[in-house]
């Protein structure tokens with residue numbers, strides 16, 4: 053018979069932490085949970101980080117060796133911060149602990165063992181750029197005809213493969229559900245996948261997803277390694293479990309073993325990443341998969357005033373798929389209900405927010421304690437303009453300023469060139485979008501253009517196509533080049549530049565839509581941006597005036613450096629709801645709270661699951677507010693193409709009792 057014998061560290065006898073005093077009752081129960089499998093459901097603002105760090109400290113205080121603990125997090129920063137916090141709590145040598153993202157841990161396993169999978173020592177890890185280059189090489193040598201705009205660019209193909217890997221599904225399935233417009237070339241894409249995989253092994257390279265897929269394979273195929281790591285990692289902890297995907301779950305199981313000690317922490321109500329492969333089922337059905345697991349709920353919220361929390365609780369109660377919980381406020385009531393603010397238009401909404409921000413500032417709220425949250429990037433366009441106009445500094449944490457985005461600049465390049473036919477920069481930007489046209493051919497085309505009379509004339513009298521089509525272009529570029537020329541014809545008719553919305557529509561329908569689908573994985577979002585751009589442009593009759601305005605808006609306020617840390621800058625934060633996860637502010641403006649905008653129209657059409665995910669996103673949005681919450685929406689959405697559209701408040705608002713909010717009637721004053 054075998055005898056179990058446990059090693060203890062020297063510090064085990066003398067814990068320095070008064071766990072009971074430093075944690076609330078529910079946190080304490082989770083932190084001190086016995087070994088085995090444990091699911092910790094920690095509601096918004098209930099102290100997930102504190103619970104995890106104290107759990108690690110507790111393990112160390114109870115004799116677990118640092119190297120026996122593995123902490124898996126979503127970012128390396130999160131792991132670093134947690135481990136630093138643990139180091140400050142305990143005397144044990146925490147440097148021997150294992151903590152990091154799934155990928156960084158996978159990388160460690162593979163560094164030692166990749167040879168068992170047919171790789172050689174010292175494999176390289178490809179970043180996105182390298183991955184794109186290798187994919188390009190593979191596609192070019194595959195013999196597949198990729199001419200024209202329709203064939204997806206290497207980045208998009210990479211994204212399709214990545215989704216298939218992370219959701220443990222086939223490429224065909226990903227195409228069917230997420231990229232239906234590429235279904236007809238499924239066979240070629242599958243072929244490219246095989247070639248790409250072979251090429252990676254041949255060149256001894258792994259991409260980011262390999263770090264996980266190959267780690268899972270390693271542990272699946274090699275029992276000795278599986279046993280070794282399962283024995284080493286006596287305690288596995290996983291943060292943000294609601295956002296794990298199928299591959300990560302497999303990884304966790306491989307490393308923990310069916311009988312291992314696993315603690316996962318998360319909030320099912322904040323699972324918002326299904327679009328990139330996360331599966332909320334991992335947390336909702338945790339108990340089915342790990343039947344002996346105990347469940348702990350942490351339901352005290354330290355962040356928000358009770359008024360905000362009541363609204364959040366009432367909202368999420370409408371979701372059917374969820375683990376029941378009722379967050380309790382630790383804070384005192386403030387006497388101010390969340391505000392529901394309908395406004396006449398998008399620009400009135402922007403004015404309201406700007407004005408209210410200035411008032412809040414006068415009342416003593418720092419600008420970096422204020423955030424504007426939205427469902428889609430284009431919802432921030434008018435707000436960016438208004439804040440700029442009023443000199444209110446802001447930073448955008450979720451991407452570039454609206455007018456600096458590639459697709460906005462691409463479309464503007466067509467317009468600029470059509471109007472100013474000596475604009476070399478715009479010409480080059482435009483023609484380089486064509487497959488087969490690189491820097492050298494673009495320059496040749498530019499020189500050919502300079503020889504035409506039209507390039508020097510003040511008014512464009514003839515047709516672009518008459519001049520451009522006869523030019524010599526690379527064979528691969530011919531079809532698209534001609535299409536470009538005809539599109540330019542539509543921008544200036546009989547010497548008269550067309551109104552900006554008409555120009556944008558011609559460019560979009562003539563050339564850009566196809567390009568966007570093949571080039572960007574988030575083509576749909578970009579399409580919405582361009583629609584919004586077109587709506588905005590309908591205020592201008594003169595395209596030149598519109599273009600000047602665009603350039604001015606993207607060039608101003610160089611102070612707004614995206615790399616500056618939010619906490620370092622006295623600036624309002626503009627961010628999508630997705631990017632706001634894990635953050636908090638004194639005041640939150642949740643904007644465009646209109647049906648079809650939030651929830652997103654597509655999610656409503658799709659399925660109940662889609663709508664529930666949108667509601668979770670709404671929940672994440674409102675639970676970011678500590679003291680003040682404003683839900684705003686325009687009553688009229690001005691559309692360049694369809695005229696004014698009457699908006700209704702979001703169903704996430706109308707399904708709630710109006711007693712939970714205070715409606716503000718806003719009027720324009722003189």
Ligand SMILES: Nc1ncnc2c1ncn2[C@@H]1O[C@H](COP(=O)(O)OP(=O)(O)OP(=O)(O)O)[C@@H](O)[C@H]1O
Pocket residue numbers: 074075076079094095096097098099100101102319322354355633634635675
């Ligand atoms: N026992 C406690 N006593 C006092 N304050 C606490 C306690 N536990 C957590 N807090 C505080 O609660 C706040 C919210 O914690 P944290 O940011 O970790 O929440 P969270 O669970 O990650 O929230 P979310 O998931 O909504 O982002 C923090 O300021 C934290 O210091």
